[in-house]
Amino acid sequence: MKYYIEVGTNNKAKQDIDEICRREGFSNLTRHNFGEGGVGRFLTKLVSVTSILWNLKKDDVLFLQYPMKKFYYMACSLAKMKGAKVVTVIHDLGAFRRHKLTPEGENSRLSKTDFLIVHNPTMRDYLIAHGFKGGIHCLQIFDYLSKAPETTVGQEDSTIPTIVYAGNLGRWRNEFLYKLEPVMLGWQMDLYGKGFEEQANANPHLHYHGFMASDEFIAEVKADFGLVWDGDSLNECTGDWGEYLRINDPHKTSFYLRAGIPVIVWKKAAMAPFIEEQKVGISVNALSEISDRIATLLPADYQEMKQNAIAMSHRLNEGYYIKSGLKAAEKCIR
DSSP: OEEEOOOOSSOHHHHHHHHHHHHTTOEESOOOOOOSSHHHHHHHHHHHHHTHHHHOOTTOEEEEEEOOGGGHHHHHHHHHHTTOEEEEEESOOTTTTTOSSOHHHHHHHHTTOSEEEESSHHHHHHHHHTTOOSEEEEOOSOOOOOSSOOOOSOOSOTTSOEEEEEEEOOHHHHGGGGGOGGGOSSOEEEEEEEOOOGGGOOOTTEEEOOOOOHHHHHHHOOOSEEEEOOSSOSSSOOHHHHHHTTTOOOHHHHHHHHTTOOEEEETTSTTHHHHHHTTSEEEESSGGGHHHHHHTOOHHHHHHHHHHHHHHHHHHHHTHHHHHHHHHHHHHHO
């Protein structure tokens, strides 16, 4: 039998993986919800984890999403006690971003799993270098489930390429948005999200459209590229969020591609090789490079990117990437 513990969070990536597990025949150990408050969530997770004792049997499989706060080590230990195998998908590494664990301490936790599904080869190599010795598979990109059909056309006015940026628009996270005007030569940007200081925007090429629900964005927004960038600099992705791009797969990338929009990513981001290999976007060292890259991009090359993005949108909506990881895990642990 195959089991999973429902995450019960507003995190879209985790919710989608829960749904894909259900579709793949995994049984949910989270059968009682004790409420959304702190105590309720604690009891829900505690009962779900302890139910391992009377549900799992020898050679069963338990699938977990990491981090799982206080309960990950307990869940793995109970599963091992029952003779079951543990498969884990990583969302965030506490040692790398939040610095609440040492790399060795985090690997000590992760050593309880039989198989890891990690973001990309950079994350895989980082974990192996810090002592992980189990089976491992690179997800490459997170799936993105949505009932909305992706957009199949770009911006109608092809003489002015449009780049879209969606997410948290506050200065604390993305100061670079307020510095863009000098590098926006021959392109414009549409912003979607919360936190943008409209009164501070004097850039005529930057258009703020407010918050838009994700399904509506996927179905309706027309753009030539989606930008994946973080920090306060035009020259590189900076700060903790920018540094984390060197090892993780931002969910924003999946969001744009699920909408059928090719992406622009930082060349030093861990996702850059995958984006270029799949021909679903371009990578740049600095935002000042965007103008030349767009100006020299042949129409046929862009259309290839667009069609590849639409094809990837279908795979993301089918759960292709996490299902590939689960198949790799089953092959390894059996």
